[in-house]
Each structure stands twice: as C-alpha cells, then as structure tokens.
Ligand SMILES: O=C(O)CCC(=O)C(=O)O
C-alpha cells in the first residue's frame with residue numbers, strides 16, 4: 001500500500017443526507033454525499049497527484065477479472081474525514097445498518113482508501129468482498145463503501161449490479177450517479193456483485209469499508 005497522502009481537497013460536513021434502502025440489511029445509497037464541486041476537485045486532485053496503475057486483464061487464480069486503473073492508499077486522516085462528514089451519521093441513523101453490525105458497533109472507516117478509474121472496455125467481474133482488518137486500528141470491516149465521482153453526465157455503462165442469488169436470477173442495479181455513496185454488506189453476508197463494463201466516458205470510484213468495534 002502506498003504511503004499517506006494529505007493534501008486532499010476540502011470536503012464539507014453534510015447535514016441533510018437521505019438514505020435510500022435498495023435491499024433491506026444489504027444495499028443502501030446516499031445521494032449527494034459529495035457535491036458536484038467536491039467530485040470535480042477530487043478528480044482533478046487525483047489526476048494531478050496520484051498515479052493509478054492499470055490492473056492486468058488476466059486475473060490471479062481464484063480472483064475475479066478486474067480491469068481498471070487503481071491505487072490503494074493508507075490514509076487515516078482521509079478515512080476520518082469521510083466518516084465525520086456524513087457516513088458516521090448515516091450508519092448510526094439507519095437502524096438496519098446498526099442492527100446488522102450487532103453485537104458490534106460501526107466505528108469508523110478503513111484507512112485503506114482505494115481509487116478506481118474505469119475507461120471504455122474496463123469492468124470488474126462477479127465477486128464477493130471479504131471482511132478485512134484495518135492495519136491502523138485493528139478493527140474489522142462489515143460494509144463496503146463506494147462513492148461515485150462520476151455519473152450519467154460523464155459516462156455510460158459501469159453499473160454496479162448485485163445478485164440476490166448465485167444463479168443471478170434477480171438483481172439490484174445501481175447506476176453510478178455523481179456524488180452518490182453506496183454501502184453494501186460484505187464478508188459472510190456479501191451478495192455476488194459486479195461492475196459492468198464502461199461503454200463511454202470515465203467512471204471514477206472511491207472505496208473504503210465501514211469498520212466495527
Ligand atoms: O466499481 C464498482 O462499481 C464496484 C467495485 C467493487 O465491487 C469493489 O471494489 O469490490
């Protein structure tokens with residue numbers, strides 16, 4: 001993991017966030033978690049300061065095919081900022097998220113921040129997200145946090161699709177919207193999911209995980 005970076009653009013605390021429940025106890029979205037201006041500043045910060053690496057189109061044995069440009073950074077301060085500007089408030093005010101964590105309590109975000117950029121032809125095939133231990137705090141993760149920095153004005157394709165069963169008969173499709181945050185349960189309760197191929201423009205995503213204490 002690359003060392004801490006500190007000069008992220010300023011992100012503002014949100015007071016009126018609304019949570020949409022797409023699948024109880026499993027998938028939640030929060031529109032306008034970042035403003036358009038925050039998304040654009042983050043993208044220009046990333047493009048100027050962070051070198052993303054293209055993942056090989058040939059996956060390691062047992063891993064899903066993932067083709068995108070990505071980086072994994074360790075940044076406790078940035079994780080704390082994302083938590084305190086609104087994710088904290090969301091997880092604590094959404095009873096299904098609190099209940100799913102029991103007997104533990106959601107307590108922060110993974111300092112492992114990942115940035116993905118998908119250009120046309122790139123995608124992340126079906127997989128499950130594992131529970132991980134945050135190296136900095138020793139806490140375990142329970143939910144994946146994805147924040148889309150681009151949406152339909154910037155791109156086509158790139159939907160995040162969750163399957164209710166392994167046979168993929170029924171799905172929940174999340175179309176990336178600029179500034180929307182998505183929380184989905186992971187580890188033993190993770191649904192099979194994938195990021196569809198981007199067909200036009202650029203999809204940018206920030207990823208962390210909700211940790212429980
Ligand atoms: O890029 C997406 O829409 C999904 C990313 C994902 O599934 C992951 O980071 O595990």
Ligand SMILES: [Fe+2]
Pocket residue numbers: 127128129144193
């Ligand atoms: Fe995933």
